[in-house]
Amino acid sequence: MLRGIYTTASGLGVNQARLDLLANNLANASTSGYKADNLIQKPFSELLLIARQEDRTVPVDPGWRYVGVNNQGAAVTQTITSLAPGTLKQTGRNTDVALADAATFLVVQTPAGDRYTRDGRLDLDNQGYLVDSRGNRVLGEAGPIQVGRRDFQINDAGEIVLPGQGVVARLQVVTFANLDQVSKTGDNYFTAPAGAAQPAANPAVRQGYLEGSNVDPAASMVQLISVARSYEMNQRILQVEDQLLELAVNRVGALR
Template identity: 70%
Template sequence: MIRGLYTAATGLGVQQARLDVLAANLANASTSGFKADNVVQKPFPELLLVEQQEGTFRTGPGWRYVGTTNQGAAVARVVTNFSPGALQPTGRSTHLALTDPGAFLAVQTPQGELYTRDGNLGVDGEGYLVDSRGNRVLGEAGPVRVGTDDFQVTAGGEIIRPGQGTVGRLRIVRFADLNLLTKTGDNYFAAPAGSARPAASPEVRQGFLEGSNVDPAASMVQLVSAARSYEANQRILQAQDQLLDLAVNRVGALR
């Protein structure tokens, strides 16, 4: 019965993690460049079941293998889905989309250089190109100063001002292994030092935004499934508690 309590409790923990991730995905279904997460679960380490008999076996004198069991489930990891979202035309010069699914814009933040697929950009009061959170977008020579929103961006990331020519080139990077990236919040990713490499052909699309790759309908179905699984584990936990109460207070009582 104690094992049943542990098993049900671990199930609650896994379903809570699924609910949290699915809720975050749905909350960002309309966030530009957002990448959905998925929870990967695994069984706890399996325990060997043996029974005693005469003789000597690999498991020890007088024992033989009869099967395995486990103590429930656990969250193995949270995996980010990096598949590209649909491109949405906006016509605004400060909206950029990257068609290379492995490419990212580099942004200067208080936490250092971070990376994002969110191309919903703007121009701050000093004329620098900034993202939707006010952090400056990096070029190959540092933050890019465009002055106003009257500029063009080529497919290769060059920024051209009318009458001035090229004023900078966006620092667009890609990673050999996207699993190295970790989410830090606010639609940013962090990566190990030295893992970012210049994107050879980022294929920037000006006047477009990449939509979130969250599937709202599928996420809602998964959310309902996780909620029902959570409730089922709650009922199992209550049943185990009642059985334990009977065992302690009734079966074990002296009469």
């Protein structure tokens, strides 16, 4: 019975993690450049009901037989992020940009260091620097980009052109040979090992567009309902296990 309680509790933990992940995906379904997370789970290490005797110096009863394995529930192994592209939507805003290549990222200067993002909702701060939606400065090939005015143009190569001045900067757009090196750090930012990011040969920048989230709201809602029901079922099983344990303690061993 205790084994059943522990197994059921592990199922509750996994379902809680899945609920939190799906809720976060749904909450960011309208966040520009957001990439959906997926949870990977697997059974706990399978435990032998009777342990194998690998050490031949330990006496083993001649009647010992291997009787199989017992699964002790489930566990979360990792969370992976889908980097599939979202749909590009035209906004008409001069400061909005999208990257047509799904393997490329903008580079942003944050207090924690340089980070990568697909969120192209840009703006200008009070000093005329190009910043992202969280107020962090967007990096160009020569550092933070100070344009000072809003009537700029950005071409497909990521070059920022001001009327009468020509090209004043170029967005730093990077790519990765192996997207498995890219991991989320929160706030719609990504990080990667040093040296993994390389300049994109074809930035494919689209001014006046934003990349939508790659979350499928309908599918996520169906999964959320399914996981919620699974969670409720685990709760009921846990209650039954608790009742059986109470019976075992208070009645089975009672003297009559």
